[in-house]
Amino acid sequence: MSFIGDEAAKIIENLPEALLILNEDGELLYLNQAVQDLTGFLPDELQGQHVSVLMPSSPHRRVDALTWLSRWSGNPDPSELRYLTLDGVTKSGEKKKYRVRVSSFDSETGYAFLVLVRDVTDAAARSRRVQHKRLITERIFAMGTDGVLSIDEDQTIQSWNTRAEQIFGFTKGEILGQRIDKIIPSSLHSQHRQHIVKFLNSESPAQLMGQRGEIQGLHKNGHAIPLEASITKTPIEGRIVLSAQVRDISDRKEIEKKLRESEMKFRALFEHAFEAMALLAVTGSVMEINSAARQLLPDDDDVTDRCFWDLNWWSSANAEDVELSKVQVQTDIQRVFDAGIVRFRIDMSTPQGLLDIDFSLIPIVDDNNVPFMILAEGRDLTALCGS
Amino acid sequence: MQGAVSNMVPGIDGDCGGLCACATCHVYIPHESQQDCGPMDELEDNILDFGYDVNETSRLACQIEVTDALDGLTVQLPSRQC
Numbered sequence: 001m002s003f004i005g006d007e008a009a010k011i012i013e014n015l016p017e018a019l020l021i022l023n024e025d026g027e028l029l030y031l032n033q034a035v036q037d038l039t040g041f042l043p044d045e046l047q048g049q050h051v052s053v054l055m056p057s058s059p060h061r062r063v064d065a066l067t068w069l070s071r072w073s074g075n076p077d078p079s080e081l082r083y084l085t086l087d088g089v090t091k092s093g094e095k096k097k098y099r100v101r102v103s104s105f106d107s108e109t110g111y112a113f114l115v116l117v118r119d120v121t122d123a124a125a126r127s128r129r130v131q132h133k134r135l136i137t138e139r140i141f142a143m144g145t146d147g148v149l150s151i152d153e154d155q156t157i158q159s160w161n162t163r164a165e166q167i168f169g170f171t172k173g174e175i176l177g178q179r180i181d182k183i184i185p186s187s188l189h190s191q192h193r194q195h196i197v198k199f200l201n202s203e204s205p206a207q208l209m210g211q212r213g214e215i216q217g218l219h220k221n222g223h224a225i226p227l228e229a230s231i232t233k234t235p236i237e238g239r240i241v242l243s244a245q246v247r248d249i250s251d252r253k254e255i256e257k258k259l260r261e262s263e264m265k266f267r268a269l270f271e272h273a274f275e276a277m278a279l280l281a282v283t284g285s286v287m288e289i290n291s292a293a294r295q296l297l298p299d300d301d302d303v304t305d306r307c308f309w310d311l312n313w314w315s316s317a318n319a320e321d322v323e324l325s326k327v328q329v330q331t332d333i334q335r336v337f338d339a340g341i342v343r344f345r346i347d348m349s350t351p352q353g354l355l356d357i358d359f360s361l362i363p364i365v366d367d368n369n370v371p372f373m374i375l376a377e378g379r380d381l382t383a384l385c386g387s
Numbered sequence: 388m389q390g391a392v393s394n395m396v397p398g399i400d401g402d403c404g405g406l407c408a409c410a411t412c413h414v415y416i417p418h419e420s421q422q423d424c425g426p427m428d429e430l431e432d433n434i435l436d437f438g439y440d441v442n443e444t445s446r447l448a449c450q451i452e453v454t455d456a457l458d459g460l461t462v463q464l465p466s467r468q469c
Contacts, residue, residue: 063436071433083402083409084437085469124469131400139395 017116024111026051026066038119040091051115055086055098069113073104085120097124147246153239155180155196167227167248169220185218199231200240206232209244217246226253276357276378282371284308284333293378296350308333308376312349329359336361336374345381356382388412388448398464405449407431412448413438415463421446423456440465 012019018034028046036042039054046053055065063071065086088096101116141148147164151157156179160172168175168183175182184192192215199207209215209229217225228247233240270277276293278286286303297303303311309329325346332342342361347354357378363371391399391412400411407430416424424446427435431450435441448462 060440061437062441067436083411128469135395135397139397142395 017118020051020054020113020115020117022051022066022069022113022115023109024113026069026113028053029112035117038090038117039088045091054117055088058087061087069100069102069115072100073102073113085124088117088119095121097121145247147248148243149246150241150243151180152241153200155193157182158241164246167219167225167246168217174220183218185216185224188216196231196242200233200242206230214249226250276380278303278308278376280308280333280374280376282337282374284330284374286311287373296348296352296355296378298351332359332361333374336363337371348378355380388451390453391448398468399448400468401449402469403449407434407447407450410434410436410438410447411468413441413465413468414446414448415442415444415465416446416451417461417463418444420457420460423454423460424451438465439467439469 012030013032015032015034018038019030019032020028020035021030023029028049028051031041031043031046035046041054051065051069057064068086084099085097086100088098090096097120099118099120103114105112105114141159142161144161144163147167148159148161149157149164150159156177157175160170160175164175165171170178170183180192180196181189195209207230209231215227215229217227217229219225226249228249229244231242231244233242235241270290273290273292276290276296278289278293281287284307285305286308289297289303298312301312307330309326328344329346332344335342340363343359344361345356345358348357358381360375360377360379362375362377364373364375366372388399388401388405390396392401399414401409402411403409405412413435421444427446427450431447434447435445438445438447451457
């Protein structure tokens with residue numbers, strides 16, 4: 001470098017940053033040791049070569065390195081350049097990403113570019129990987145089937161996903177920055193606040209909210225929402241962020257209510273029916289019997305899971321006939337699967353004495369017409385037949 | 388760009404946050420909608436030099452203000468943003 005003194009040349013040669021000096025045509029006048037370490041090229045290999053040897057043009061980009069350097073040499077502010085990298089290549093052909101700062105000066109020998117080059121290949125790749133991970137997790141957060149929200153230690157809502165908008169009726173714009181009280185019934189504010197404080201002070205990183213994770217939320221239009229919720233806490237730089245996952249269980253509660261009502265109706269019909277009834281598994285074992293059927297049995301007779309034909313109903317003065325009756329009932333239960341409804345009449349030994357009972361065995365089928373239960377009904381014909 | 392970033396639309400990165408400084412929100416605008424995207428200024432044209440596979444339909448999404456005229460707009464994306 002004839003245009004600077006020896007001391008300055010030594011300093012530049014040993015700078016910890018890679019430095020190139022180019023003329024206005026992009027030809028390399030000088031490169032320091034750091035450039036050699038970065039690219040693998042020796043000074044003799046690059047002296048007089050065009051800068052495109054280090055930063056080749058690409059058919060995918062409009063600008064080439066020289067145009068880039070010319071444009072930015074008048075504005076070397078790093079804040080302008082921090083998002084832009086130049087594609088580079090080493091002597092061995094390895095592709096690189098360079099962050100470049102450039103300024104220009106007029107020397108005795110002409111106009112020159114001073115170019116600092118920093119290898120950001122690994123940092124750029126790491127940044128991309130983090131960005132992709134963030135994109136994936138944020139999409140899961142945004143589009144998941146559960147509402148996800150977070151609050152800070154002051155219980156102010158910091159994030160709010162699409163499902164939370166649907167559950168509570170508040171858009172992100174309406175709810176961010178509001179206190180969590182906005183989505184909790186006022187009667188539960190105090191309890192909820194205490195719960196959060198207790199959780200913050202506990203060692204547990206996550207837990208269900210309420211009993212079995214069930215709590216009440218408040219919709220924008222004022223109605224209560226049954227929710228299942230869990231919360232986690234994450235310490236970030238001295239602060240605690242609480243994240244809650246909430247699921248609207250209104251539908252499930254409605255189904256549970258309908259099931260309870262259905263069960264009540266079934267119980268009402270089953271227990272208060274005049275006729276004796278038994279629900280049997282397809283194997284013939286008793287699942288349950290109603291009150292009318294229980295009255296036909298001795299008090300201490302436990303019938304659950306016993307075979308229908310083994311119960312102490314089938315009676316005769318003759319033990320052999322009892323056995324025949326049992327076999328007959330067993331056979332009739334098997335016939336249900338082929339014949340559909342099977343009816344038979346039999347004498348039953350009951351606490352009220354011997355009764356003439358007309359039995360029906362009715363298969364109960366599922367949506368595929370496959371029997372999964374048998375209903376055994378018994379009608380007392382004793383009085384009708386004037387025994 | 389803001390709409391894409393806020394809704395986690397992959398492929399529009401917006402590394403500089405909309406400052407017209409990074410060319411990672413590069414999109415292709417259909418011919419019939421280019422007029423509605425507003426004119427391109429010199430800065431945007433300069434930064435597009437750093438975009439990937441830029442062509443005559445290229446714009447930086449951060450420089451397009453969304454108006455009712457753009458309702459229903461579909462943009463294409465380059466195969467990569469950097």
